[in-house]
Amino acid sequence: MVTNDVSFVEIETLRSREFLPAAKEALGSMIKEQGESKLIRPVFNWAGRNSLFPLHWGLACCAIEFAAAFGARWDAERFGVVPRSSPRQCDLLIVNGTVTWKVAHKLIALYEQMPEPKWVIAMGNCATGGGPFRTAYSVVPGVDKLVPVDVYIAGCPPRPEALLDGILRLEALIRERGA
Amino acid sequence: MEWNAEGVRAQLAAAGAPGILSVDPFDGAAARVRFSPESASALFPVLRDALGFTHLSTVGGIDWVERYEVFYLLWSDAAKRYLLLSADLDAKTPHIETASTVWPSANWHEREAWELVGIGFDHHPDLRHLLMPDGYSFHPLQRSFKLHEPEDLEVKVRHV
Numbered sequence: 547m548v549t550n551d552v553s554f555v556e557i558e559t560l561r562s563r564e565f566l567p568a569a570k571e572a573l574g575s576m577i578k579e580q581g582e583s584k585l586i587r588p589v590f591n592w593a594g595r596n597s598l599f600p601l602h603w604g605l606a607c608c609a610i611e612f613a614a615a616f617g618a619r620w621d622a623e624r625f626g627v628v629p630r631s632s633p634r635q636c637d638l639l640i641v642n643g644t645v646t647w648k649v650a651h652k653l654i655a656l657y658e659q660m661p662e663p664k665w666v667i668a669m670g671n672c673a674t675g676g677g678p679f680r681t682a683y684s685v686v687p688g689v690d691k692l693v694p695v696d697v698y699i700a701g702c703p704p705r706p707e708a709l710l711d712g713i714l715r716l717e718a719l720i721r722e723r724g725a
Numbered sequence: 726m727e728w729n730a731e732g733v734r735a736q737l738a739a740a741g742a743p744g745i746l747s748v749d750p751f752d753g754a755a756a757r758v759r760f761s762p763e764s765a766s767a768l769f770p771v772l773r774d775a776l777g778f779t780h781l782s783t784v785g786g787i788d789w790v791e792r793y794e795v796f797y798l799l800w801s802d803a804a805k806r807y808l809l810l811s812a813d814l815d816a817k818t819p820h821i822e823t824a825s826t827v828w829p830s831a832n833w834h835e836r837e838a839w840e841l842v843g844i845g846f847d848h849h850p851d852l853r854h855l856l857m858p859d860g861y862s863f864h865p866l867q868r869s870f871k872l873h874e875p876e877d878l879e880v881k882v883r884h885v
């Protein structure tokens with residue numbers, strides 16, 4: 547239980563330029579009271595799961611729904627989800643399309659360039675299990691053959707609502723794991 | 726001159742094109758020319774220089790089970806005509822001389838025909854995989870290639 551929650555109430559009324567010093571002070575005093583590991587991990591977990599940055603990487607038709615999810619109508623940024631163009635700035639890989647064997651090692655490279663902690667969402671039937679191309683000669687039958695997947699989203703393609711649901715499920719998962 | 730089968734036959738004869746087996750009318754092209762694969766390296770420069778087919782649009786292969794066929798679609802800028810070239814290849818080890826020394830655009834097309842149909846192109850400068858990753862060991866457009874269970878097709882992925 548956080549005892550010193552007065553500082554958090556004050557934070558809500560702060561201007562942005564005053565936020566960092568105030569947050570630093572509040573966290574500093576809480577760390578002093580409660581010890582590092584008890585506080586830092588939950589705070590990082592809270593911050594991480596509410597600001598998932600997916601990699602801006604479109605593979606196939608599912609990428610259209612991925613793009614729609616970030617448009618005005620569905621507006622995934624409500625949930626703190628902002629696509630970034632460099633894997634170094636990302637903690638979420640949304641595999642949104644058909645992965646061929648040719649592109650497989652690029653996908654692994656991108657995944658490995660992302661800093662820990664990181665998560666993977668397999669969006670659509672192709673990424674989940676090869677989809678309609680499962681027996682094709684050039685398609686990876688499921689991206690979990692290449693990288694560990696946390697959330698699978700079914701559909702061909704899944705609607706943006708389904709993607710948002712998957713992201714919220716991932717948030718719940720991160721909270722559950724408490725890492 | 727006429728850009729039909731007779732006209733092409735006459736031109737080929739006048740230019741002394743070697744290895745011509747038959748010249749037939751063909752839809753959408755001036756003619757369809759069959760040639761024997763052994764004379765490929767002598768025939769290609771004649772087609773480019775004497776007949777003016779300066780552009781090679783595509784190269785492809787077909788597996789007809791008892792034989793392979795390789796075909797070339799040539800385009801003449803001067804005559805505004807296509808010409809379809811084709812040669813039958815042996816079913817065991819299909820191979821033919823590369824066209825990339827005459828038309829550089831053949832390079833990638835031949836890589837694709839080799840990778841998907843398994844036709845070998847002799848003296849090709851760079852016969853590597855084009856659409857498949859390195860180390861892919863199938864020629865998937867051959868008739869003998871079965872749709873596999875995905876597990877059979879696992880490809881070793883190079884970590885970088």
Ligand code: SF4
Pocket residue numbers: 606607608609642643644669670671672673677678701702703704
């Ligand atoms: S699951 Fe369907 S919509 Fe998505 S990439 Fe595959 S084929 Fe396209």
